Amino acid sequence: MASAPRTVAVVGGGCAGVLATRELLRGTDDRIVLIEPGEPGGGLAYGSARPWHLLNSRAGAMSADPDDAGHFARWAGCSPGEFRPRTEYGQYLRAVFADVAETFADRLELRRSRAAGLSATGVRLADGSEVRADGVVVATGNPAPAQPAARPDHPDYVADPWAKGALEAIPSDAPVLLVGAGLTAIDVALTLTATRDRDAPITAVSRRGQLPLTHTEVAAPPVGLALDDCATLRDIVRAVRAEAARAGDWRAVVDGLRPYLDELWTAFTPDEQDAFLRHLARPWECHRHRMAPTVGARVAELRGEGRLEVRAGGIRSMTAPAAGGLLVELEAGVQWFGAVVNCAGPGRLPAAAGSFVGSLLDAGQARVGPHGLGLDIDADGRLIGADGRVQPDRRLIGPLRRGAKWETTAVPEIRAQARHLAIPVG
Numbered sequence: 001m002a003s004a005p006r007t008v009a010v011v012g013g014g015c016a017g018v019l020a021t022r023e024l025l026r027g028t029d030d031r032i033v034l035i036e037p038g039e040p041g042g043g044l045a046y047g048s049a050r051p052w053h054l055l056n057s058r059a060g061a062m063s064a065d066p067d068d069a070g071h072f073a074r075w076a077g078c079s080p081g082e083f084r085p086r087t088e089y090g091q092y093l094r095a096v097f098a099d100v101a102e103t104f105a106d107r108l109e110l111r112r113s114r115a116a117g118l119s120a121t122g123v124r125l126a127d128g129s130e131v132r133a134d135g136v137v138v139a140t141g142n143p144a145p146a147q148p149a150a151r152p153d154h155p156d157y158v159a160d161p162w163a164k165g166a167l168e169a170i171p172s173d174a175p176v177l178l179v180g181a182g183l184t185a186i187d188v189a190l191t192l193t194a195t196r197d198r199d200a201p202i203t204a205v206s207r208r209g210q211l212p213l214t215h216t217e218v219a220a221p222p223v224g225l226a227l228d229d230c231a232t233l234r235d236i237v238r239a240v241r242a243e244a245a246r247a248g249d250w251r252a253v254v255d256g257l258r259p260y261l262d263e264l265w266t267a268f269t270p271d272e273q274d275a276f277l278r279h280l281a282r283p284w285e286c287h288r289h290r291m292a293p294t295v296g297a298r299v300a301e302l303r304g305e306g307r308l309e310v311r312a313g314g315i316r317s318m319t320a321p322a323a324g325g326l327l328v329e330l331e332a333g334v335q336w337f338g339a340v341v342n343c344a345g346p347g348r349l350p351a352a353a354g355s356f357v358g359s360l361l362d363a364g365q366a367r368v369g370p371h372g373l374g375l376d377i378d379a380d381g382r383l384i385g386a387d388g389r390v391q392p393d394r395r396l397i398g399p400l401r402r403g404a405k406w407e408t409t410a411v412p413e414i415r416a417q418a419r420h421l422a423i424p425v426g
């Protein structure tokens with residue numbers, strides 16, 4: 001007798017949730033309930049982007065379909081080498097979702113709701129109802145942003161630059177401090193200077209004062225690197241540096257390493273992983289997650305005009321004078337800013353867990369993974385509970401796999417993880 005079809009609840013309908021839903025519908029007979037309070041295909045990267053925010057990958061890397069690398073470029077009508085707007089990629093994900101919703105209408109249900117936690121029989125929703133499900137895929141995106149130790153509770157401190165309306169409220173004559181100098185800081189600087197009326201400067205400060213590097217117009221083909229003789233993290237760094245010096249373009253070496261990064265990361269000892277996080281992760285991210293050439297040119301222009309300054313160093317304190325704004329003690333002394341915008345990347349768990357992930361941790365249905373970067377999982381992406389046991393039908397996809405994996409936030413990795421979800425595991 002044929003067994004009854006299973007129901008799988010996908011929690012979160014951003015990029016990862018949409019790709020997971022697509023692969024599960026195409027690759028299994030399961031009925032899928034996608035739980036997402038907003039529009040599927042929104043999410044942090046593509047749902048809150050502005051027209052001047054470009055993808056930091058070429059169109060040829062951004063296909064939703066693991067079997068069809070040209071899917072996005074064809075949909076966008078562009079060449080695979082172009083850097084397209086992130087808003088357009090959001091439209092693409094919505095089109096991908098609309099397509100599967102139409103094709104698999106009899107097996108797909110969209111619940112416009114927020115998940116509050118997991119029950120023995122499915123997913124508890126914030127409105128008190130329950131989605132009954134045999135399996136669950138957690139696709140709720142990044143942990144909340146990290147906050148500087150000196151974080152003030154003040155209206156001129158923007159804790160989350162992605163929050164709706166957060167940047168629009170900043171007056172154009174107020175000097176602004178960006179805490180962080182990565183891709184988020186670049187996004188914020190582009191938004192604050194999108195119109196000419198900003199005449200006050202923007203300062204970005206980070207420990208190293210290092211901005212992301214820039215893609216070239218035409219990509220150099222990735223260079224493979226033999227690391228078989230490397231026994232330690234130190235050996236690997238030496239080999240990568242030597243090859244980067246030899247290759248015409250270091251980007252080719254960085255790109256060539258990408259398929260092996262998870263293998264390298266998991267082979268490191270915990271101490272090596274820790275050393276990598278403390279000393280190498282930031283320079284690595286600057287080389288690996290690069291700005292589109294036009295974004296790099298715009299940033300150079302803003303710096304050349306004195307509208308954007310980048311400084312190395314920490315923030316010692318922030319205090320709120322009665323007249324408004326914030327007095328910030330930087331390495332060079334105390335300086336007044338009309339607004340301070342937190343541009344740090346994702347925070348560590350458990351502190352940065354949202355309410356849903358927090359409830360999984362509280363209930364022992366998940367445990368914090370290596371270095372607090374994400375949740376603990378097995379090789380098939382199944383959550384590991386507080387008791388160390390694998391949760392058979394509860395799987396994780398996307399940025400919260402970080403720690404167990406290294407490369408898990410970009411579309412090529414997410415679509416591969418989504419495909420893997422459709423393969424039954426024992």
Ligand SMILES: Cc1cc2nc3c(=O)[nH]c(=O)nc-3n(C[C@H](O)[C@H](O)[C@H](O)COP(=O)(O)OP(=O)(O)OC[C@H]3O[C@@H](n4cnc5c(N)ncnc54)[C@H](O)[C@@H]3O)c2cc1C
Pocket residue numbers: 011012013014015016017035036037038042043044045046054055056057113114115116139140141142187354356397398399409410411412
């Ligand atoms: C600014 C930025 C730019 C990027 N640019 C690129 C790029 O150019 N190329 C590339 O390959 N990658 C890029 N990435 C990385 C990558 O594409 C994203 O990390 C990816 O979008 C992650 O998808 P996600 O679905 O896990 O998270 P998100 O897209 O953030 O989606 C999470 C979803 O979960 C929902 N959700 C959260 N909690 C609940 C709950 N309790 N119940 C129900 N739903 C919930 C949210 O509403 C949201 O829709 C970028 C990332 C960022 C942040």
